[in-house]
Amino acid sequence: MISRESLPDTGSTLYSRILENIDRAVIAFDQEGCITLFNPAAEALMERSSRQMAGQHYEALFKDQETLLYLVKVALNESRSITDDEGLYLHRANASPLPVNAYAAPIYTNRGDQDGAVMIIRDLSRIKELEGTLRRADRLSILGTLAAGLAHEIKNPLGGIKGAAQLLAMELRKENSLLDYTQIMVKEVDRINFIIEELMELGNPRTPEFAEVDLAKILDDIVLLQREAARNQNTKFTLRFDPSIPPVRGDESLLIRLFLNLIKNAREAIAHDGEVTIETRIASSYHMTGPGRRSSPMVDITIRDTGCGIAAEEMERIFTPYFTTKIKGSGLGLAISQKIIEDHNGLLKVESTPDEGTTMTVSLPLRR
Numbered sequence: 001m002i003s004r005e006s007l008p009d010t011g012s013t014l015y016s017r018i019l020e021n022i023d024r025a026v027i028a029f030d031q032e033g034c035i036t037l038f039n040p041a042a043e044a045l046m047e048r049s050s051r052q053m054a055g056q057h058y059e060a061l062f063k064d065q066e067t068l069l070y071l072v073k074v075a076l077n078e079s080r081s082i083t084d085d086e087g088l089y090l091h092r093a094n095a096s097p098l099p100v101n102a103y104a105a106p107i108y109t110n111r112g113d114q115d116g117a118v119m120i121i122r123d124l125s126r127i128k129e130l131e132g133t134l135r136r137a138d139r140l141s142i143l144g145t146l147a148a149g150l151a152h153e154i155k156n157p158l159g160g161i162k163g164a165a166q167l168l169a170m171e172l173r174k175e176n177s178l179l180d181y182t183q184i185m186v187k188e189v190d191r192i193n194f195i196i197e198e199l200m201e202l203g204n205p206r207t208p209e210f211a212e213v214d215l216a217k218i219l220d221d222i223v224l225l226q227r228e229a230a231r232n233q234n235t236k237f238t239l240r241f242d243p244s245i246p247p248v249r250g251d252e253s254l255l256i257r258l259f260l261n262l263i264k265n266a267r268e269a270i271a272h273d274g275e276v277t278i279e280t281r282i283a284s285s286y287h288m289t290g291p292g293r294r295s296s297p298m299v300d301i302t303i304r305d306t307g308c309g310i311a312a313e314e315m316e317r318i319f320t321p322y323f324t325t326k327i328k329g330s331g332l333g334l335a336i337s338q339k340i341i342e343d344h345n346g347l348l349k350v351e352s353t354p355d356e357g358t359t360m361t362v363s364l365p366l367r368r
Helices: 009-021 040-046 066-077 124-171 178-202 217-230 252-268 333-343
Strands: 025-029 037-038 082-091 095-108 114-123 211-213 234-242 248-250 274-290 293-305 347-353 358-367
Touching: 025 040, 040 082, 040 114, 040 274, 066 095, 066 114, 082 347, 095 124, 114 217, 114 274, 124 178, 211 252, 217 234, 217 252, 217 274, 217 293, 248 252, 248 358, 252 274, 252 333
Parallel strands: 234 274
Antiparallel strands: 025 037, 025 114, 082 095, 095 114, 211 248, 274 293, 293 358, 347 358
């Protein structure tokens, strides 16, 4: 472990800049276990200021968090490095537990005497989100392939049923009560056919046609229609768009379908007297990279409602085709939305609290 005192002034300045800009929480303790360093990432992660934490004992910082306490104790008392990557959660006073990994190591002076310990904590929440996105994408790919074959086999006899019902209607007199049944048959066949076409699109979607897309414009147009649909719900729509965001590369018709589905879901989650908030901003959490190109920032489009929310046990199932909590839902909307986001190299994050509301955040690459 390099000690700060061994570095020249220029090295110390560089050392300080690294600690200020690194995205890991770095916390140093003296030999008595009191905090001597608390970098900006630690402030953000722990939701406490460095001034507030200076001189505090590590037992106060990690109160009731046995694993973290143990890691610091080992580094201080046994003079050895130790890591924990298995199911570790950081508990905070004003926020939900955060998945992290932690590393603790002793600090030595130039003479080789131990002079405290350092702990490095890494926030794993984004990694967990990416893992969830990949799991959903893999599941949709398998289901889509199976569904496409099944849908093809269903469409042929379905066409025969519709044709027979239409021929039967032509043979019946206008006053015949059986005409009601033929009309129901044709209507239900059309409904099934629509679901099958959606399913086939999930398994074998068309290739996106990329062009410059103005997100603010398409979101404005969608909200205009949804305001009219929500006239009897007393639902308020609030738009907060960052005017500095340039057009994104995307398929306009697919993005309209994506955001129409998400905003419609948000509206329908509110029975009466609620609010849907739609916000765009440049994401600060991560960038998109790829072979042979520079890292590009992401645009976050957040759709937040004050509706019924989603139960914890249903969160993983909402992207499964045909799973729906709606009375008149096909259960394919979110599965297709996930596919559209995947085709645009984007990410989807869902947060929900029952009886309080749901937040859907779509992150899309911003190519400059």
